[in-house]
Amino acid sequence: MKIAVAATGENLDSGASPVFGRCPYFILAEVNDEIQEIKALNNPAMTAGGGAGIQAAQLLAEEKAKVIISGSVGPNAFEVLRRFNMKVYEIQPGTVEENLKLYKKGELEEITVPGPENRGRAGMGAGRGGGRGVGRRF
């Protein structure tokens, strides 16, 4: 089964990334008895204006990943994953490989509800739309 893990670097030893839409890479791996890295996917959505999560979800659907290991996923991206019957598991601090091992052992928790909306405005605090992150959405 193909699994994608949100990552900060390009291989299995890279750190796990807690953000879904804007992580720099997804590591795609084939996980059966063994864990085998297929490739690192550059996340084109990392710098997207709005809808980064949607774009990332579309990329992973295209790659036919069935399971995603990442941090919380916004409502729109969650809808995309749901449509393609992809499941999300909550990522743990550590490397990509460690997360895949945890997944194999059944020790990762499935995320079944979307996280808070990230409206693509970098650096903005939680709550109402604030004034930071200038220029992103021009």
Add this chain to the structure above:
Amino acid sequence: MRIAITGGKGGTGKSTVATSIAYEMAKGHRTLLVDCDVECPDDHLLLSISREKVQDVETLLPSFNQKTCQRCGNCSRVCRQNALVFVTYEYPFLIPEQCNGCGACILACPEQAITEDSQVIGTIYQGKLETQKDSFEQGMVTKRMAKNFLLISGEVAVGCEASTLVVNATRKYASQLEDDYSLTVIDTAAGTHCNVIAALMDTNLVLAVSEPTPLGKHDLDLILKLLEKIGLEARIITNRANIGNLNLIKALADEKGVKIVLEIPYKKEILEHYSRGVPALGDLVSQFVVDMVKEALLEESSVEEEP
């Protein structure tokens, strides 16, 4: 004349200033208050106004015909909003909350499989001040004020990305009424995003409300830069002027050559008023408003004198 009130991150007192100015102005002039903070409009709350809906804001929404769609993915590739999800061999699907109704997908479809539908992305409300007959409190609403004043308030539908379109629609609705009013006060959202710019466009004067803190200064700097870029006349109002370090703002004001026109102190009464739904800044703002209007009228008449 149109003035806009803007400010840094939420809570600088932007809406307090906007409602207070409009309220004071309404004592002698026909005043339209336009709440363009469409993601979180609160002017009606500050003035205890119950709003009534005047119209929905609608925008184009693409509608897909799976009978003619060849699953080429063109529509998804041209969508800058990432509102159209396309995966090879699958039909594209739309995330309506993300769509801004630009229509690019319709043009890009080689099979004419997409047609125009519409969706509601927000609502425009209006509201009047209520006269308070039995109230002897300072700042009570007289009949004349109630007649002079109208609030127009735009609100974007929950989860919808298209706040700029709602701001534009709210401005457009308000502009049809403007002939009947001598002053329009526009309350913008915080920050410098597109929806703020839409609210600032075509105004005669922008009042930037700022707190005298390092963060407040940083935000104000961005706002002043933006105003300079658009070519709008700016003035600064500082809020909670007595608890931060006013020199931060003064230095920036000097550097940019922008005047600080009003310093609002932090006072308990202001907070109390605030929680009672009466504009808080009464006396403080009224002199300022008188000065501002005089200045503006002078400017207008000097403009008229030119050939």
